[in-house]
Amino acid sequence: TACSSKYVLSQIHPMWQGPLAVPGGDRQSPIDIIQRKSVFDSELKPLVPDYDPDTCQQMWNNGYSFLVEYDDTTDKSTLKGGPLQDKFRLCQFHFHWGECNDWGSEHTVDRRLFPAELHLVHWNSDKYSLFEEAVMEDNGLAVIGVFLKVGKRHEGLQKLVDALPAIRHKESIVEFTRFDAACLLPSNIDDYWAYHGSLTTPPLTESVSWIVMKQPIEVSHDQLAVFRSLLFTSAEEEVQKSMVNNFRVQQPLRGRTVRSSFS
Numbered sequence: 001t002a003c004s005s006k007y008v009l010s011q012i013h014p015m016w017q018g019p020l021a022v023p024g025g026d027r028q029s030p031i032d033i034i035q036r037k038s039v040f041d042s043e044l045k046p047l048v049p050d051y052d053p054d055t056c057q058q059m060w061n062n063g064y065s066f067l068v069e070y071d072d073t074t075d076k077s078t079l080k081g082g083p084l085q086d087k088f089r090l091c092q093f094h095f096h097w098g099e100c101n102d103w104g105s106e107h108t109v110d111r112r113l114f115p116a117e118l119h120l121v122h123w124n125s126d127k128y129s130l131f132e133e134a135v136m137e138d139n140g141l142a143v144i145g146v147f148l149k150v151g152k153r154h155e156g157l158q159k160l161v162d163a164l165p166a167i168r169h170k171e172s173i174v175e176f177t178r179f180d181a182a183c184l185l186p187s188n189i190d191d192y193w194a195y196h197g198s199l200t201t202p203p204l205t206e207s208v209s210w211i212v213m214k215q216p217i218e219v220s221h222d223q224l225a226v227f228r229s230l231l232f233t234s235a236e237e238e239v240q241k242s243m244v245n246n247f248r249v250q251q252p253l254r255g256r257t258v259r260s261s262f263s
């Protein structure tokens with residue numbers, strides 16, 4: 001298959017015929033993180049995620065990825081610390097992945113691609129009252145990126161994998177409760193890179209404080225295969241398209257500095 005050869009992703013996947021770069025955008029995401037060019041910042045504090053599993057509500061297929069959505073009407077599931085000055089509320093998490101294990105992540109580390117990447121999306125509840133407001137503002141959002149690599153089965157992920165067949169098609173939704181998003185974080189959350197960037201899907205707004213974990217989490221080959229059983233297309237459409245390669249290509253750094261919390 002294309003995955004066996006080192007075939008360059010020359011064709012732009014249908015979903016990316018949209019605006020590949022935002023005109024005038026000079027802090028777009030994702031990026032390649034060049035380790036030797038990142039700058040250690042001793043001021044970076046430990047991250048403090050504090051997630052309440054009771055705020056987990058539903059899981060749905062939005063035609064780009066699948067989202068696990070949290071009740072963000074109160075400060076029950078929050079993130080603070082790290083590079084952040086304010087308190088941020090967890091609103092959803094989702095993933096990006098490839099058609100095979102050779103690629104799929106959005107960020108890369110020294111050009112290394114991972115088979116998938118988790119994004120935990122939070123908005124600044126000290127400054128704004130809705131995600132929709134925060135998404136337009138500088139430092140309105142904080143997204144934690146976690147790389148997935150193929151290895152042992154991830155027990156916490158399995159509850160989520162078991163629910164995926166119920167949302168195969170675009171716009172399908174299923175109740176999904178009592179899920180602790182913290183179980184998807186790596187054991188070491190003190191080592192991360194921090195930089196200012198954007199959403200990686202439309203509206204591509206430059207409002208994100210990115211926090212990319214150094215340590216990947218391990219998931220099994222079979223768990224990733226279930227991600228690939230999802231569809232971009234709704235039940236009504238004649239031609240069904242597998243939901244794979246739902247990642248954006250790396251964007252120019254444009255002079256930004258990537259800070260590291262570790263030396």
Ligand SMILES: N=Nc1ccc(S(N)(=O)=O)cc1
Pocket residue numbers: 119121143198199200201202203
């Ligand atoms: N419209 N909401 C969005 C939220 C997060 C992201 S991402 N992939 O940057 O975390 C993209 C869009």
Ligand SMILES: [Zn+2]
Pocket residue numbers: 094095096119200
């Ligand atoms: Zn994402």
